[in-house]
Amino acid sequence: MELFIKLSQFLLSLSLLIILHELGHFIPAKLFKTRVEKFYLFFDVKFSLLKKKIGETEYGIGWLPLGGYVKISGMIDESMDKEQMALPPQPWEFRSKPAWQRLIIMLGGVTVNFILAFIIYIGMAFTYGDTYVAMQDMQDGLLIENPVLQKIGFQTGDKIIAIDGDKIVKFDNQINMKIVMGKEVLIERNGATQTLTMPADIVDQLTKEDKGHLVALRMPFVIGAVTPESPNSSLQPKDLILALNNQKIKYFDQAKTILEANKNKTISATVLRDHKEVPVSVAVNTDGKLGVQLGGLGMESLEQLGYYKVRKQEFGFLESIPVGIQKGKDQLVSYGKQLQMIFNPDTGAYKQVGGFKAIFDIFPSTWSWEIFWSLTALLSIMLGVMNLLPIPALDGGHVLFLLYEMVSGKKPSDKFLENAQMVGFVLLISLLLFANGNDIYKAIVGR
Template structure:
């Protein structure tokens, strides 16, 4: 069921983005009286799952879910219909239109993607507002429990001040800032320290166990999830959801403090005080020779931690007019972060290319339970990502066509149909190689 929910959200999001992207080409083409022969969701090599001709356009759904397309008369595109290009240009064909009209048609898809991303972010902020943990409110610093964080040079209790000189406002932004950054500044026991982020940090992040969670977290209390069946404290009175707040009379705020205290009492019988539904309860326990209590550590959500007084979250609500600049800024930040990640990917020394993913990776970012907030948030991100990727100056992408059209407008020389045909084939080969590499990465990570 979990896979079905993820897949359903992924297919719905992908279909929405493809249809609207292609609509961005379709509408200006029709406005400029250019014939559109096909409008397809997914590719229809050899056959279609559905098709219907309305007017001069065939609308359909293909069987290969790798994208979609509009087939515009007189244009060398995904269809590679070179026979049509051998005939004399017709007034309704793409190649007969002025360069400025062709440029608008080609930019229509990415324009829709960027506008859609901005609109979704505006509506999400207007409808839901924001709730987050301010970085300044993590007053006792972070909890380092991961080798990746240790290799970064972090220690439990460090307060992260800035990354690449940029002050971090929200704790949740830290992982992406570390991925995109080069240096960071921390406050450790009152001393300000600047460190470099290792070049191979992203490579190690990609190789890390995917179920390990975030490599950087705020400090958490000692919450008991369950008492193990082979635990010496199975019948001690410890219960799930108990929060240990004192060990043998010494107060404990965070789990990392409890670990240090338990080392002192290995193999001994002591008393612990737990917070149980707002009541303080004393429980006699036995500490194992490995300095544990034989319990599984539980987790709490940030709102739960706020209720218990560990952290104070910040909330923001937006009127529609306030959401417009805020949503636009969020879309711009999303785009800027994505561009930074691409720069890391094309630098082989970072190892970021190993994190490049295909359909499995994209589908996995959707939640296992249906959430409209998460669905629209991810769809906005994918829309902006799709818009930028299509702007890359690669033949077979919108950006490639835009480059050729701009060249024509600047020089007055139009590339030959044969050149455009070869460029399209080259672009397809590049895209196919990228597609195989990205999805191959997914398969390798999943099974090996």
């Protein structure tokens, strides 16, 4: 069932993005009276799963879920229809239209992608608001156990004040990415500030360590479950450990240090159970653990216990518009920086480029409309940016040649465009093989 839920979200998001992207080409093409021969979700190599011709356009669903396309008459595209291009130009063909109309048709797909992302972010701001923990409310700082960050100079208890001069107001799921893409991180430790410099190959170092989150909220030590064979039957699910070996603790990372120092010993403990403090004895095993499963607390419970102050902002419809637009701009800038890192060999970020499995893996195994729309908006931005790359066979390649034509007044020959399309196609296949090859490699080596 979990696999089905992930697959359903993946296919729904992918289908939505493909259809809307292709509509971005289809609608201006029709407005400019350009014939569209095919409109397909997924590729129909040799055959299609479904197809129906309405008017001059065949609509269908292909069997190969690697994207989708619209086939516009008189255009040199992935179909490489040389026979059509050898005939005299017709008024309804793409090549017969003014350059400015062709430019609008080619930019339509990415324009829809960006507009869709902004609309989603506006809708999410209006529907869900913004729930977060303010950095200034973190009395005891963040949990930082990643060895790569520790080597740079980070420590548990640090607060992140600013990254590359941009003030960090709240802790959210973007902070790890901001740290990775940053060059200088201003932290506060014990009331004093200092600047830590991030290495250029931080992504490569993190990949080799593969230690999960960079920074996280410090969490209390909550018992999730006690197995029958556990020597600590005095503990119960939902117990919150307040002290170990006569030392008060607030967070799990503090408990780990005490347990490590008391391996193979029985020590005293105090737990919060049903709102009462209860003394118990616990046995620490040879690994410095209690042999129990960890539990967790929701943000509401953490707030009630005094760990964090959870802030909630709600927005009216008009208020949601600038909030959503800012969110979209932030994601667009963030993805642009990620691409810069990928194309810079010194960062090693290219090793983390993923294909369809990487996209599939980001969807959760439980259905959440909030997460679904958030990921769909992000993927829409990624699709838009990737299609704008000046690579022949992508929208950006067509746009590049059209801009050259508009500036110089000279249209590239059909032969040149055919050769460029073939080069672009080879580049795209190479990138596709590289990205999905990375997925296979990570699956084999376990990273």
